Amino acid sequence: MQSTALSTRSLDLLLLLRGSEPEGLGRADQVSYQIETAILMGILTEGDRLPTESVLAGELGISPITLRQSLAALRTKGLIETSRGRSGGSVIRRQIELTDTQLQHKLRDTSTEALRDLGDLAAGISSMSARLAAGRADPQNVEHLEELVTRHRDTADERARRRMDARFHVAISIASQSSRLTSATLQLEAELMTLWWGDPGQPGNEGDLVEQHASIVEAIRKRDADAAATAAEHHSRSGTEYLIEQHLRLTMQAEGSV
Amino acid sequence: METVSEALQRTVDTVSSSISAVFADLEEVAGAVTAAAQAASGVPRRSDYLFLRQDLANFIKLHSDLIIGAGIAYAPGSLPEAPHWLEWWRAQPKGEPRFVTHDLNPDSLNYYDYTGREWFTLPSAAGHPLAVGPYVDFGGINVSIITLCVPAATPQGTHILGCDLTLANLEGVFLRALQLRDPAVVLLGPNGRVIASNNARIATGTLLLEEDLKRADLSLDVSPAGSPARLPWKLISLKK
Numbered sequence: 001m002q003s004t005a006l007s008t009r010s011l012d013l014l015l016l017l018r019g020s021e022p023e024g025l026g027r028a029d030q031v032s033y034q035i036e037t038a039i040l041m042g043i044l045t046e047g048d049r050l051p052t053e054s055v056l057a058g059e060l061g062i063s064p065i066t067l068r069q070s071l072a073a074l075r076t077k078g079l080i081e082t083s084r085g086r087s088g089g090s091v092i093r094r095q096i097e098l099t100d101t102q103l104q105h106k107l108r109d110t111s112t113e114a115l116r117d118l119g120d121l122a123a124g125i126s127s128m129s130a131r132l133a134a135g136r137a138d139p140q141n142v143e144h145l146e147e148l149v150t151r152h153r154d155t156a157d158e159r160a161r162r163r164m165d166a167r168f169h170v171a172i173s174i175a176s177q178s179s180r181l182t183s184a185t186l187q188l189e190a191e192l193m194t195l196w197w198g199d200p201g202q203p204g205n206e207g208d209l210v211e212q213h214a215s216i217v218e219a220i221r222k223r224d225a226d227a228a229a230t231a232a233e234h235h236s237r238s239g240t241e242y243l244i245e246q247h248l249r250l251t252m253q254a255e256g257s258v
Numbered sequence: 259m260e261t262v263s264e265a266l267q268r269t270v271d272t273v274s275s276s277i278s279a280v281f282a283d284l285e286e287v288a289g290a291v292t293a294a295a296q297a298a299s300g301v302p303r304r305s306d307y308l309f310l311r312q313d314l315a316n317f318i319k320l321h322s323d324l325i326i327g328a329g330i331a332y333a334p335g336s337l338p339e340a341p342h343w344l345e346w347w348r349a350q351p352k353g354e355p356r357f358v359t360h361d362l363n364p365d366s367l368n369y370y371d372y373t374g375r376e377w378f379t380l381p382s383a384a385g386h387p388l389a390v391g392p393y394v395d396f397g398g399i400n401v402s403i404i405t406l407c408v409p410a411a412t413p414q415g416t417h418i419l420g421c422d423l424t425l426a427n428l429e430g431v432f433l434r435a436l437q438l439r440d441p442a443v444v445l446l447g448p449n450g451r452v453i454a455s456n457n458a459r460i461a462t463g464t465l466l467l468e469e470d471l472k473r474a475d476l477s478l479d480v481s482p483a484g485s486p487a488r489l490p491w492k493l494i495s496l497k498k
Contacts, residue, residue: 111424111425111426111429111430111462112425112426112429112454112455112458112461112462113401113402113425113426113429113461113462113463114426115461116461116462116463116464117463241458241459242458244458244461245458248433248439248456248457248458249439251429251430251433251434252433252434252436252437252439252456
């Protein structure tokens with residue numbers, strides 16, 4: 001089984017995802033959810049080896065028994081594989097791919113009000129992250145952001161590009177040096193990841209997205225906090241508007257198909 | 259080819275008749291409250307209204323496609339047991355509706371003083387059924403809702419029967435009836451707040467901007483025939 005040990009950074013992001021899970025889950029289900037979300041977002045990718053059970057349980061603040069329950073659930077879903085022995089441990093086996101239909105139903109069943117509310121929070125978090133990043137990002141952070149903009153632009157696969165988009169936003173919050181903003185961004189991006197962003201038949205707004213990303217990074221590079229915040233807010237708002245637009249269309253279409 | 263005006267009329271009819279059906283059943287419950295107050299010997303106690311639990315549970319289940327909860331707020335000072343009393347139930351995904359607790363302690367930070375809330379004061383003053391909102395019910399259910407209210411007059415004061423309509427449910431009714439992306443059409447509440455729209459820029463829960471209102475083209479009242487005051491909403495189409 002080919003595998004590489006999980007980087008400290010990925011583990012940190014995984015831990016920051018805590019709190020994104022729906023209410024009412026037991027601790028073991030919460031942790032499975034946390035790990036699934038990390039896989040969905042591409043924080044954990046195929047071949048990543050999780051730390052040993054005792055280390056991971058310690059990091060997550062749960063007992064090894066609870067962790068074993070979480071891992072068993074993930075194994076049943078075929079998301080991880082566990083081997084015994086000295087070089088053993090749990091390895092991520094596959095990427096979660098929600099189907100178009102799943103994503104579309106979720107978007108259709110999420111009301112405009114809920115989307116607007118999510119968008120309001122997203123605009124708040126992303127504009128503040130960009131504002132702080134403009135004052136705090138070091139040249140390395142900026143370089144990383146520029147690289148993510150390029151990689152996002154050049155990724156052909158729609159889902160992979162969506163994950164790259166989420167990584168870009170998480171990277172801005174990391175550059176803001178605020179762990180709470182990073183945690184909020186992660187949870188928000190995880191939620192956005194479960195909605196439908198594709199629109200076959202229409203060329204879409206990918207060009208706009210790339211330009212908006214570039215202008216956020218440009219403002220951060222110039223250390224222009226106001227411009228960075230404005231650009232990030234504009235970007236976030238147009239994303240929300242796009243989602244509501246698709247939601248309205250799917251809801252009206254539902255009439256004919258039901 | 260259907261005209262915009264026909265689509266608007268159909269939407270008004272659909273929204274209005276959906277809401278009227280809910281109002282009609284809630285008025286029946288209110289009638290039972292008035293009758294119980296008259297039948298009681300002396301000042302009615304809480305126990306005289308025990309039937310409400312089942313009546314409202316049936317009502318909530320019957321209209322679960324639109325409403326998420328219902329209840330009664332007693333006129334202040336009308337019950338011998340407590341100065342204020344509120345009984346509300348919330349629909350559950352499965353099974354019977356669940357009782358919702360509100361903090362009725364005036365010294366508490368979360369004090370839910372229903373006697374000051376619009377959904378209580380407006381229908382009490384009007385004396386007829388009324389849709390109140392949209393508003394965010396903090397301390398109540400914390401999402402944006404519209405409350406359909408029906409006053410029940412008794413010798414001890416006017417109690418208010420109410421049920422909560424989520425904007426999410428209403429949006430579905432609106433969009434499926436409208437079937438129109440262009441022009442922009444807005445379902446507007448009496449407080450200038452957008453209840454639903456077919457335009458992503460004019461989102462549910464925001465105030466309709468002055469500049470958008472200036473573009474108003476056709477405007478229809480949503481009120482059901484014969485009772486214009488209970489549903490003070492307008493359906494407006496906007497020019498480009």
